[in-house]
Amino acid sequence: MKAEMAEKVKDFPAKYGRVPHLVVILVGEDPASVSYVTGKAKASAEVGIRNTTIRKPETIAEEELLGIIAGLNADPEVDGILVQLPLPKHIDEEKVIAAIDKAKDVDGFHPLNVAALWQKQPCTLPCTPKGIVKMLKAAGVEIAGKRAVVVGRSNIVGLPVSKLLLDENATVTVTHSRTRDLGEVTRGAEILVVAIGRPKFVTADMVSEGAVVIDVGVNRDPETGRLCGDVDFAAVEPKAAVITPVPGGVGPMTICCLMENTIECFLRRM
Numbered sequence: 001m002k003a004e005m006a007e008k009v010k011d012f013p014a015k016y017g018r019v020p021h022l023v024v025i026l027v028g029e030d031p032a033s034v035s036y037v038t039g040k041a042k043a044s045a046e047v048g049i050r051n052t053t054i055r056k057p058e059t060i061a062e063e064e065l066l067g068i069i070a071g072l073n074a075d076p077e078v079d080g081i082l083v084q085l086p087l088p089k090h091i092d093e094e095k096v097i098a099a100i101d102k103a104k105d106v107d108g109f110h111p112l113n114v115a116a117l118w119q120k121q122p123c124t125l126p127c128t129p130k131g132i133v134k135m136l137k138a139a140g141v142e143i144a145g146k147r148a149v150v151v152g153r154s155n156i157v158g159l160p161v162s163k164l165l166l167d168e169n170a171t172v173t174v175t176h177s178r179t180r181d182l183g184e185v186t187r188g189a190e191i192l193v194v195a196i197g198r199p200k201f202v203t204a205d206m207v208s209e210g211a212v213v214i215d216v217g218v219n220r221d222p223e224t225g226r227l228c229g230d231v232d233f234a235a236v237e238p239k240a241a242v243i244t245p246v247p248g249g250v251g252p253m254t255i256c257c258l259m260e261n262t263i264e265c266f267l268r269r270m
Ligand SMILES: Nc1nc2c(c(=O)[nH]1)N[C@@H](CN(C=O)c1ccc(C(=O)N[C@@H](CCC(=O)O)C(=O)O)cc1)CN2
Pocket: 032, 035, 036, 039, 082, 083, 084, 085, 086, 107, 127, 128, 156, 218, 227, 246, 247, 248, 249, 250, 251, 252, 253, 254, 255
């Protein structure tokens, strides 16, 4: 994807006078967020997208953050604005996301983009769910008619990926921490998407032979301190038809889709 996008962006200066410009705002020093923002800058460089990362201290006032976003909304040279989540507790995340110009919302988190997704209207799709469906298709997984189970109901992943799978004509069940007999439900999955945020939460007995398993989690294994997903990969991989690893699966795909969304927002503005 990155090579294809780089090829396309190469022609933009001649065609449009400039390349797409993505601005990422990072509040605080959370090591995971710092690493994701660095990944976004690196991918931007690979694709030929201009990247500006604005770093602000944990103590920034909500008003100051809203002021920065207002300035970026008004800047004709900015095509995409992304506020790295989570934000510190004293800042209202929903207010900040809603302050981003919908046309520059490369995350697809703005309420108008969310509404458009649920009404099947043209919109910017959230990066992780978009990447998951792209990966399924690229791997040749037939989605239509399949029983898909999504573990997790977050606004960022669980709910939007459920909607995208429904739009692909899967029969979708959304489960969460209060679902009774979760293993009973996940064993019925032909496609299992896990986004619950708990290391190695899905064990081999919760997965049926031949299932397609998508692991969205990025956690630290409490025993080894190494990165791991929400799925016990070593135990589940022998049963799965295909499975995404952590690291190296959904995370990098999320960043690729962010690059794609930035290019789409740029082209809509040209
Ligand atoms: N504004 C946003 N904030 C957050 C989002 C988002 O989509 N928009 N999603 C997550 C974090 N995230 C993107 O920002 C993200 C998570 C993981 C990865 C990734 O590449 N992970 C690597 C491992 C990286 C590591 O070494 O820690 C992998 O899985 O291979 C990219 C992006 C929450 N916030």
